[in-house]
Amino acid sequence: MKKILVSLLIIILMGGATAWHYRLELLVNVVPDIRKALNPIQPNVPTNWSTGPATASVPASERPPNIIFILADDMGFNDISLYNGGAADGSLQTPNIDAIAQGGVTFTNGYAANAICAPSRASILTGRYSTRFGFEFTPVFSLLATIAQWSQDIDPSPLPPEINHAAAEAMRPMEELKLPDSEITIAEVLKEAGYYTAHIGKWHLGNSSDPQKQGFDDSLYMKGIAYLPPDHPDVVNSKREDDTIEKMVWAVATYENQFNNSESFQPDGYLTDYYTNEAVKVIEKNQNRPFFLYLAHWGIHNPLQATRADYDKFSHIKNHSMRVYAGMIHALDRSVGTITDKLDELGLSENTMIVFTSDNGGAGYIALPDVNYPYRGWKLTHFEGGTHVPFMAKWPAQIEAGSIMDSPVHHVDLFHTFAAAASAAVPTDVTYDGVDLVPFVKNEVTGKPHETLFWRQGHHQSVLHNGWKLIRTEQPEQRWLFNLSIDPTEKNNLATSEPERLAELESLLAAHNADQAEPLWPSFLNSAQLIDKHGGEPFEEGDEYAYWPN
Numbered sequence: 001m002k003k004i005l006v007s008l009l010i011i012i013l014m015g016g017a018t019a020w021h022y023r024l025e026l027l028v029n030v031v032p033d034i035r036k037a038l039n040p041i042q043p044n045v046p047t048n049w050s051t052g053p054a055t056a057s058v059p060a061s062e063r064p065p066n067i068i069f070i071l072a073d074d075m076g077f078n079d080i081s082l083y084n085g086g087a088a089d090g091s092l093q094t095p096n097i098d099a100i101a102q103g104g105v106t107f108t109n110g111y112a113a114n115a116i117c118a119p120s121r122a123s124i125l126t127g128r129y130s131t132r133f134g135f136e137f138t139p140v141f142s143l144l145a146t147i148a149q150w151s152q153d154i155d156p157s158p159l160p161p162e163i164n165h166a167a168a169e170a171m172r173p174m175e176e177l178k179l180p181d182s183e184i185t186i187a188e189v190l191k192e193a194g195y196y197t198a199h200i201g202k203w204h205l206g207n208s209s210d211p212q213k214q215g216f217d218d219s220l221y222m223k224g225i226a227y228l229p230p231d232h233p234d235v236v237n238s239k240r241e242d243d244t245i246e247k248m249v250w251a252v253a254t255y256e257n258q259f260n261n262s263e264s265f266q267p268d269g270y271l272t273d274y275y276t277n278e279a280v281k282v283i284e285k286n287q288n289r290p291f292f293l294y295l296a297h298w299g300i301h302n303p304l305q306a307t308r309a310d311y312d313k314f315s316h317i318k319n320h321s322m323r324v325y326a327g328m329i330h331a332l333d334r335s336v337g338t339i340t341d342k343l344d345e346l347g348l349s350e351n352t353m354i355v356f357t358s359d360n361g362g363a364g365y366i367a368l369p370d371v372n373y374p375y376r377g378w379k380l381t382h383f384e385g386g387t388h389v390p391f392m393a394k395w396p397a398q399i400e401a402g403s404i405m406d407s408p409v410h411h412v413d414l415f416h417t418f419a420a421a422a423s424a425a426v427p428t429d430v431t432y433d434g435v436d437l438v439p440f441v442k443n444e445v446t447g448k449p450h451e452t453l454f455w456r457q458g459h460h461q462s463v464l465h466n467g468w469k470l471i472r473t474e475q476p477e478q479r480w481l482f483n484l485s486i487d488p489t490e491k492n493n494l495a496t497s498e499p500e501r502l503a504e505l506e507s508l509l510a511a512h513n514a515d516q517a518e519p520l521w522p523s524f525l526n527s528a529q530l531i532d533k534h535g536g537e538p539f540e541e542g543d544e545y546a547y548w549p550n
Contacts, residue, residue, distance in 0.1 A: 041224075041256045045265040047278060049285050050217050052196060056288040064290045064422045065395065066352040067190070068279075068339065069414065071124070071294070072332060072390070073117065073202060073301040074379055076362025076371035079329055080390050082106065084373065088326035089317050096337030100356050101392035105403035105441045110391020111464075112360045113411035114455060115380050116550070118204045120359040120411055121296075125185040125205075125214070127415025127434045131456050134520035137550045139177035139206050142168040144525060147248065158539050159528035162475065162547065167524035177521050178206020179214070184427055186415045187215030190292045193424035198282045200275050201296035212260065220278055222298055223264050224254030227271040227305040227328075234270070236311040238304040238324040243535065245365050246302070253303050270307045272299045272328070276335040280342050287346050290422070295339075299332040300325065302366050307331065322368055353395040353421050355414060361386045364529065367536030376490050380529050380548040382455050382462040382471045383480075383490055393437070395421070403441055407448040408464060413437050454512045458523045458549030463509045470495075470505035475526055475547035481505070523549040 056063075079087050082098040113123030113130065118138040122130035130136065146168075171177075187197045199211045199219040211219035228235040230253065240246040255271075256264040267274040279295050306327025313330065317323040336356065343349040362371030362385070364378035377383025391409060393399065398421075412434035419426050420436035439445045455462040459474035467485035472478065481495040481502050495502050526547040530539060539545070 041254065042263060042265045044268045045259070045262065047220060047259050047281065049198065049278075049282055050196060052286040052289040052291070054288070060287075060348050061351050061397070063351065064193070064195070065397065066283075066290055066348060067195075067292045067418050067421060068352060068354045069292075069294050069418070070336065070339075070354065070356045071121075071202075071296045072356070072358040073296075073298055074360065074363050075300055075329075075332075075358035075390055076373075076385070077375055077388055077390060078370055078373040079300065079362060080333075082392070083108075083390070087329055088314070088322055089319070091316065092314070092326045092329060094329065094333040096333045096335075096340065097356060097390070097392075099340070100336065100354055100394045103396065103401045104354075104394030104399045105392065105405055107391040107393075107409050108404065108406050109408045110357060110389055111408060111410045111453060112358065112387045112389045114457060115360050115382055115386035115548075116457070117202075117359050119457065121202075121204055122179050122183075123433075124359075124411045124414055125179075125187070126183050127186065127412050127432045128183075128430070129412065129433050129454060129456075129516065131516040131519075132431060132433070133180055133183055134517040135179060135205075136457060136519040137521065137523055138204075139174065139521075140550065141174055142171040142524060144168075147244070157528070159545060161528070162526035164522070164524045167522040170522070171524065172521055175206075175208040178209040180520070181209075181213060183214075184430065185214045186418050187211075187292060187294065189215070189415075189419050189424050189426060190422055191215050191217065193419075193422050194290065195422060195424075196286050196289055196291040197294075198286075198291065199294045199296065200278055200282070202298050203296070210261070216294070218260060218282075219258075220275070221258045221261075222271075222296075223258050224252075224256040225249070225298065225301075226253040226255040226303065227298070228269075228307075229255050230303075230305070234308050236306050236308050236324055236327070238321040240321075240367060240536070243365065243367075245535075249303050270331065272297060272331040272335055273307075276338050279335075279339055283339070283342050283346065283348070287348060292418070292422075295335075297332060297335065299335075300328045302363070304328065304366060319368075321366070325366070325368055349396060351395075351397045353393065353398075353418070355393045355417075357391045357411070358389040361389055363535075364533075365535035367534050369534060371534075374489050377531050378529060378534070380527075381531060381546055382460060383531055384484075384488070387455060387462075393417075393441075395438075398438060399441055405437075405441055407440070407450075408453060409437055409449055410434065410453055413449060452508060454509065456513065456516065458519075460546060460549055461509055461513070463505050463512065465505055465508055468501055468505060470502065470509065471546075472506075472509070473546045475549075476545075478546070525550050 080094040113120040119130040122135040197216045199216040202222045304324045306324045310327030314326045372385030375384035377385035416436045452465045462471045469482045471480040479495040482490045531544040
């Protein structure tokens with residue numbers, strides 16, 4: 001079947017008499033239907049999660065803590081009410097997500113490891129900057145370069161994508177673009193310490209990277225990206241018909257999962273709710289032993305799809321896309337509430353650590369305003385909107401309710417925070433970049449977790465040092481320098497007026513780069529990202545932008 005599909009793709013790509021426009025339309029509209037016909041997805045299959053002891057050998061309070069890590073996808077700082085009083089149009093409350101912070105600690109300056117999904121996830125699981133082991137770019141098919149060229153030929157942009165065709169042609173097979181098996185994940189560390197480990201949802205560390213080979217006992221793996229089939233009677237969709245990225249997302253939006261490398265099957269209901277229900281099963285089946293649950297929600301990444309019931313709750317929101325988006329956030333908040341209610345019911349809440357954050361900031365290409373307010377920038381940029389994310393934790397046995405921590409914390413800290421909570425041994429021959437956050441939250445140690453933090457994706461690089469932040473790009477050749485202690489929303493670029501500070505941060509970044517590995521695969525695409533406008537707004541002369549390499 002794969003050979004047939006590849007042959008059809010070659011015909012489409014080489015059809016000399018077919019206009020660029022029709023090639024793209026064929027790829028977007030015809031090939032997915034052919035693929036679905038050749039590879040039908042079977043109906044839902046019940047999962048068979050591992051089951052722990054029928055009774056507990058010791059009370060939950062005397063065991064190592066359960067650890068639940070909930071990772072949202074593309075959730076902006078303004079998407080929960082904790083930080084701003086209301087999400088979406090300002091009227092949406094997220095009480096269950098807020099309650100994690102209110103019952104534990106709010107990290108006001110929580111940072112994602114990267115401004116895009118895959119490198120962030122690699123850093124989270126390993127406790128290391130992903131550039132230390134070459135996982136610098138998100139694994140994508142090199143065909144993306146051709147599609148970018150087609151879209152430019154159809155609808156020329158004043159900021160066209162820059163394509164390295166030689167790098168695209170030399171790209172290794174997609175199966176080889178992955179998290180190296182040699183990297184030790186937090187799941188492996190916790191499993192070695194006696195934890196049961198379960199993964200649910202998005203993985204995104206390479207098509208051939210296997211959660212079960214990286215420390216997870218069980219894995220419910222997100223294979224497709226649809227929340228429900230687009231023609232399902234209970235779904236409300238929001239599509240941008242004029243946007244190439246949106247077209248591609250909807251074209252590949254299959255509705256499928258795998259359980260422990262099984263054949264693909266359909267989820268059972270709206271994806272966010274399905275993952276939530278499966279998380280509850282994990283908790284129930286393993287309530288009598290320490291467990292680590294990594295719940296990697298797809299919500300609220302596009303395609304924008306809400307259940308009709310959730311959509312109907314927000315009839316006062318007139319913008320259709322914003323209304324769908326609000327429904328998706330509401331479903332994610334419901335998920336958190338369902339999980340915490342189950343912990344309460346089973347008497348597990350006191351000694352369970354829950355961490356909630358997002359893999360990066362909200363995306364500009366969904367064309368919704370204020371997703372990352374009050375911060376500038378979007379996913380794919382190193383402005384605060386791309387990396388300054390919701391970040392909170394709750395562990396009643398150890399963390400006082402209502403705690404607030406203003407010092408910068410980072411995704412790489414989760415590895416050591418989880419390991420220390422579990423009293424798990426961490427390899428001593430590995431260079432780590434994170435720290436255990438709990439002693440800082442409890443004021444058991446002085447100082448800050450970090451004086452300096454780094455971000456790097458190709459030529460788009462940043463450093464945050466004692467409140468000063470440098471962002472630099474080669475396309476355009478630009479430097480932005482901000483004093484976040486007095487200018488947290490990055491309005492005043494001091495790169496010209498503070499040359500000594502600029503030189504200091506440039507030096508820190510150079511030293512960091514010298515200590516990182518070469519990328520495991522090259523970048524072949526540079527795509528321009530507007531800083532202060534979302535993807536539905538046109539570029540105008542004078543608008544600030546930065547090219548994102550991948």
